Amino acid sequence: MNEYALGQGLWEMGFAAAVPFTLVALSAMAVLLADLWLLPSQKRALPWAALAGVLLSAASVAFLWNEEATGFGGAIRLDRFSAFFAMVFLLGTGLVVLLSSAYARREGVERGEYYALLLFGTSGAMLMASAVELVTFFLGLEILSVSLYVLSGFFRQRPASAEAAAKYFILGAFASAFLLYGIALFYGASGSTTYAALRESFGSAAFPYSHGLLALAASGLLLIGLAFKLGAVPFHMWVPDTYEGAPTTITAYMSVVSKAAAAAAFIRVFGASLSSLQQDTSAVLWVLAVVTMTLGNVVAIAQTNIKRMLAYSSIAHAGYLLVALTAAGEAGYSSVLFYVLAYVFMTLGAFGVVSLVRKGEGGADAGAEALDISHYSGLAGRHGLLAAAMAVFMVSLSGIPPTAGFFAKFYVFSAAVRAGEVGLAIIGVLNSLVSVYFYMRIVFLMYMKEETVPVRGSRSRAGWVALAACVLGTLLLGVLPSSFARLATESIASIF
Amino acid sequence: MTTLLFVLGSIAAIVSALSVVTRRNPVHSALSLIVCLLSVALLFLLLGAQFVAAIQVIVYAGAIVVLFLFVVMLLNVKDESAVFHSGIAQKLAALALVFVILVQVVLVAVAGATWLGKEQWLAATGLSFGTVQSVGRELFARYLFQFEVVSVLLLVAIVGAVTLVKKKQ
Amino acid sequence: MLLAYLPILIWILLCAGLALAIVFLSHVLGRKRPTGAKLSPYECGITPVGDARSRFPIKFYIIAVVFLVFDIEAAFLYPWAVIYKKLALVGLLEMAVFMAVLLVGYLYLWKKRVFDWED
Numbered sequence: 001m002n003e004y005a006l007g008q009g010l011w012e013m014g015f016a017a018a019v020p021f022t023l024v025a026l027s028a029m030a031v032l033l034a035d036l037w038l039l040p041s042q043k044r045a046l047p048w049a050a051l052a053g054v055l056l057s058a059a060s061v062a063f064l065w066n067e068e069a070t071g072f073g074g075a076i077r078l079d080r081f082s083a084f085f086a087m088v089f090l091l092g093t094g095l096v097v098l099l100s101s102a103y104a105r106r107e108g109v110e111r112g113e114y115y116a117l118l119l120f121g122t123s124g125a126m127l128m129a130s131a132v133e134l135v136t137f138f139l140g141l142e143i144l145s146v147s148l149y150v151l152s153g154f155f156r157q158r159p160a161s162a163e164a165a166a167k168y169f170i171l172g173a174f175a176s177a178f179l180l181y182g183i184a185l186f187y188g189a190s191g192s193t194t195y196a197a198l199r200e201s202f203g204s205a206a207f208p209y210s211h212g213l214l215a216l217a218a219s220g221l222l223l224i225g226l227a228f229k230l231g232a233v234p235f236h237m238w239v240p241d242t243y244e245g246a247p248t249t250i251t252a253y254m255s256v257v258s259k260a261a262a263a264a265a266f267i268r269v270f271g272a273s274l275s276s277l278q279q280d281t282s283a284v285l286w287v288l289a290v291v292t293m294t295l296g297n298v299v300a301i302a303q304t305n306i307k308r309m310l311a312y313s314s315i316a317h318a319g320y321l322l323v324a325l326t327a328a329g330e331a332g333y334s335s336v337l338f339y340v341l342a343y344v345f346m347t348l349g350a351f352g353v354v355s356l357v358r359k360g361e362g363g364a365d366a367g368a369e370a371l372d373i374s375h376y377s378g379l380a381g382r383h384g385l386l387a388a389a390m391a392v393f394m395v396s397l398s399g400i401p402p403t404a405g406f407f408a409k410f411y412v413f414s415a416a417v418r419a420g421e422v423g424l425a426i427i428g429v430l431n432s433l434v435s436v437y438f439y440m441r442i443v444f445l446m447y448m449k450e451e452t453v454p455v456r457g458s459r460s461r462a463g464w465v466a467l468a469a470c471v472l473g474t475l476l477l478g479v480l481p482s483s484f485a486r487l488a489t490e491s492i493a494s495i496f
Numbered sequence: 497m498t499t500l501l502f503v504l505g506s507i508a509a510i511v512s513a514l515s516v517v518t519r520r521n522p523v524h525s526a527l528s529l530i531v532c533l534l535s536v537a538l539l540f541l542l543l544g545a546q547f548v549a550a551i552q553v554i555v556y557a558g559a560i561v562v563l564f565l566f567v568v569m570l571l572n573v574k575d576e577s578a579v580f581h582s583g584i585a586q587k588l589a590a591l592a593l594v595f596v597i598l599v600q601v602v603l604v605a606v607a608g609a610t611w612l613g614k615e616q617w618l619a620a621t622g623l624s625f626g627t628v629q630s631v632g633r634e635l636f637a638r639y640l641f642q643f644e645v646v647s648v649l650l651l652v653a654i655v656g657a658v659t660l661v662k663k664k665q
Numbered sequence: 666m667l668l669a670y671l672p673i674l675i676w677i678l679l680c681a682g683l684a685l686a687i688v689f690l691s692h693v694l695g696r697k698r699p700t701g702a703k704l705s706p707y708e709c710g711i712t713p714v715g716d717a718r719s720r721f722p723i724k725f726y727i728i729a730v731v732f733l734v735f736d737i738e739a740a741f742l743y744p745w746a747v748i749y750k751k752l753a754l755v756g757l758l759e760m761a762v763f764m765a766v767l768l769v770g771y772l773y774l775w776k777k778r779v780f781d782w783e784d
Binding site for chain 3: 501570572640
Binding site: 037 | 766769772773776777
């Protein structure tokens with residue numbers, strides 16, 4: 001056996017760990033190439049091709065559900081944790097593809113690149129969650145980021161979309177630089193880029209002080225990069241403008257997939273590998289959590305554009321995630337997983353409704369997106385089902401039972417209390433109370449007010465299927481949370 | 497000899513880097529950047545990292561600066577000083593940031609050196625460390641998965657650039 | 666160990682010397698009979714008037730980006746090529762997969778008519 005690992009079978013090298021990623025990336029390429037030969041009338045097949053890729057990869061994850069494998073000399077790992085997050089990303093992507101099938105055609109962006117980049121982004125997110133090596137993680141993050149930069153600027157003719165892409169790109173490139181600097185420092189300190197080596201170097205408290213200083217500097221830089229992806233204050237500047245300017249379906253995708261991917265990478269690096277630094281990171285996270293929750297919720301109150309309001313709401317939810325990450329431990333991290341799953345349904349649902357509602361006849365801009373909060377006045381009278389779905393998502397986002405959002409927050413805050421962070425939990429609950437105001441305002445407008453601007457809902461069947469799935473998921477997690485919570489706990493147990 | 501080259505290279509790098517941020521004309525900034533990147537390439541060479549030095553010249557000083565110049569020409573702002581106006585507060589903030597990073601770099605260098613010990617550093621930075629062969633050995637054996645993933649990233653970059661720029665047919 | 670780079674230094678000096686020598690010698694040896702047309706820069710029929718920084722079409726930009734991507738691809742080929750024999754079949758397959766993915770990008774560019782200068 002020589003050093004080039006000759007003669008080893010791919011499977012022996014742990015190829016299994018890379019199968020779900022490879023399948024998504026291959027389907028992205030297939031969609032990209034198929035688009036080049038499709039006639040304009042056949043473009044309708046694109047979302048279904050993308051959906052087939054998502055399902056294929058999901059099937060492979062299901063098939064490998066009970067497997068464990070480390071691939072390619074410790075680059076990527078398949079375990080229950082990777083599988084859980086892969087499923088979350090694929091679920092989110094599948095729902096976004098369904099929502100996009102009508103939205104993209106109406107907005108004139110039904111192009112192969114749109115779906116290909118969605119799938120590429122998902123493959124990057126999957127790498128972030130399953131990487132056990134810093135370079136692999138970074139590549140995953142970049143694949144996801146570059147796809148999102150382009151997707152948020154997909155409406156090339158609209159200045160708002162270009163602004164969204166430019167702001168996201170410039171700040172994102174900056175955040176990537178910080179992250180890369182942190183990775184370089186970790187490499188310098190431990191001589192390797194694998195998480196296993198990080199755990200070995202910093203796992204015991206016996207490392208010298210100067211070494212610890214290096215680890216702290218590196219952790220800080222890595223934290224900045226991840227906090228940017230998570231949209232945590234003070235690295236949130238891009239969130240409102242990018243969420244507002246990007247195509248609505250892409251905004252939904254961004255808020256769900258890239259946040260979940262950042263949380264997954266955070267748990268693998270800081271939770272499973274650098275737990276010896278936990279006291280220091282928790283102190284920083286505590287502050288981040290408090291300012292993120294508070295700023296998100298307070299500023300959301302003042303918004304008049306629904307996408308901007310949901311953008312600040314997503315900042316606030318990043319704050320709740322940070323509460324769970326501060327709590328750390330198996331309880332804290334498994335509450336992150338539950339939260340992420342609940343967040344997929346309720347946030348995608350809310351953005352999904354926004355993507356389906358349009359201005360009706362009569363106005364000069366009939367058919368344009370109805371993005372002002374006042375457009376939702378009296379929606380219940382005209383579109384009872386859409387209004388009811390939106391109400392479910394708003395109730396869930398504000399954390400009222402019996403919805404997914406309630407149990408998501410319940411697990412997060414109880415994990416915080418169990419970790420001794422009572423103050424943080426109280427601040428979190430107070431923040432939830434504030435958030436009830438702006439979420440319920442939408443419900444109030446829809447049910448109690450008269451219609452001001454005529455709006456109409458899309459009749460896209462795929463869009464309605466996605467919405468129905470979101471409502472079902474939101475309610476299911478709210479009624480039967482325990483089996484999903486057990487799933488989250490099992491997934492966390494697989495990486496400790 | 498090495499020390500002399502190091503001092504010359506570092507001075508050139510610092511002076512040209514300062515020139516990059518102080519020139520009013522962005523074309524001059526980009527040209528200074530080439531000098532800066534070439535001086536850093538020399539420093540890489542002194543560290544025995546010949547492959548990185550070559551890449552620095554080929555990719556950075558070559559392709560990336562050309563891209564910068566294209567963007568400058570593309571935007572065609574006649575008087576950049578009007579666009580790149582920065583107040584005293586911004587300048588102070590930038591100075592503070594530079595100071596923090598400088599302190600950090602020194603700390604890291606000191607901390608790394610004292611912890612690892614001189615022998616280990618020398619062992620790690622031996623003659624063969626940065627050769628093209630040893631980079632290839634690492635890249636195609638230990639980092640083979642990452643190498644393949646890079647191709648996906650490059651593909652996404654191609655698709656992204658064309659999507660944002662190319663006119664509809 | 667720096668001595669190993671001496672041939673490269675000599676080569677650089679030779680190149681620079683040759684370039685300088687050509688300019689210098691032609692300056693010294695050439696006969697000069699200046700006329701107005703000869704003194705104008707780029708005597709190629711186009712009046713050299715106006716701002717040097719005219720606006721570029723975006724087509725140049727996309728060519729530059731694509732060049733950058735394939736430049737990086739080529740950068741990966743160097744370390745592969747120098748140990749190609751040792752890597753044997755595994756190395757060939759690795760590079761084949763890498764190239765195949767970028768070939769998808771190449772096909773995409775081709776079909777999108779990025780390489781066609783005339784629109």
